[in-house]
Amino acid sequence: MSELETRLAELGVKLPDVAAPAANYVPFVQVGDIVYISGQISQNADGLILGKLGQDMDTEAGAAAARTCAIGLLAAVKAACGGDLDRLVRVVKLTGFVNSTGDFTEQPKVINGASDFLVEALGDKGRHSRSAVSAGALPLGVAVEIEGIFQIK
Template sequence: MSVIESKLAELGVTLPDAPAPAANYVPYVVAGDIVYVSGQISANADGMIKGKLGADMEAEAGADAAKTCVISLLAQLKAACGGDIDRLVRVVKLTGFVNSTADFGDQPKVINGASDFLVAALGDKGRHARSAVSAASLPFGVAVEIEAIFQIK
């Protein structure tokens, strides 16, 4: 088991198989030492995590949904690294989209669910630049979608 996967296991997380794309795009692109991972939607073993923050979902539940997105991002990263996720140098940037009402302003608190998990799992390698923005709706009615940029060796 890799160093990163061992740390994830300590946190109670096993990386799933990388999700297949839902449309006409690739799940990731490797360009030199940079991996661009397509947006991953909030989902777990029970299915998609749907909801609109500020209407039928609270920020804490949104943060939990964001964590599921980052687990899928790491699964895609592992696939992009040919199964060796320990090639990760650092998380460069996350862009988080939060399905929220016009008056909901806690998008950063929601995306903290992803950021906090990355730092817990990866230490300084997990510290990253970030955007957290509102979306009037997201695919399939999911609560959160996050895309990422990683540096690898």
Template sequence: MGKFESKLAELGVTLPDAPAPAANYVPYVQVGDIVYVSGQISKGDDGLIVGKMGDDMSTEDGAAAAKICAIALLAQVKAACGGDLDRLVRVIKLTGFVNSTADYGEQPAVVNGASDFIGEALGDAGKHSRSAVSAASLPFGVAVEIEGIFQIK
């Protein structure tokens, strides 16, 4: 087990198999040493995590959903690295889409669920730029979707 997966294990996280795409796209595209990972939706062991911030879901629940998206992102990166997550050099950027009402303004706190987890799991390699965007709706009614750009070796 490599250093990143050992740290994940310390955090109680085992990466699942990379989720299959839900439509007509590929889960990631590699261009040189950059991997662009398609948006990963909030889907836990019990199925889709659905809800709308500012309506029927709390910021804390949204942050937990964002963490699940981050775990799926790392699973895709591991797949892109041929199963060796230690080929990850750094996280370049995360873009988080938060299913939220028009007057909800805590999107950054929701996406922190992903950013905080990535930082804790990957250390300096996890420091990234980011956007946190409100969405009137997301596919299947999910609470959060996050895409990412990563550098690998």
């Protein structure tokens, strides 16, 4: 088990298998030492995490949903690294989309669920630049979708 996976296990996190794409795209693209991970939707072992922030979901629940997206991102990074997560150099950037009402303004607090988790799990490797934006709807009605850019060796 890699050093990073040992840390994840200490946090009670087991990386899921990377889901097959549902349309005409790939889970990741590598260009040099940079890996672009396709958007990961909020889901856990129980299924999709659905909801609209500001309507039927609060900020805390949204942050928990964003955390599941970060776990999905790491699973895709592991796949991009041929199964060796220790090849991860750092998280470069996240772009988070929050399914929210027009008057909901706490998108950054929602995406903190992913950012905080990555720093907790990866330390300084997890610090990244970021955008957090509102979306009137997301695929399948999920609460959060996050895409990421990562540097690997």
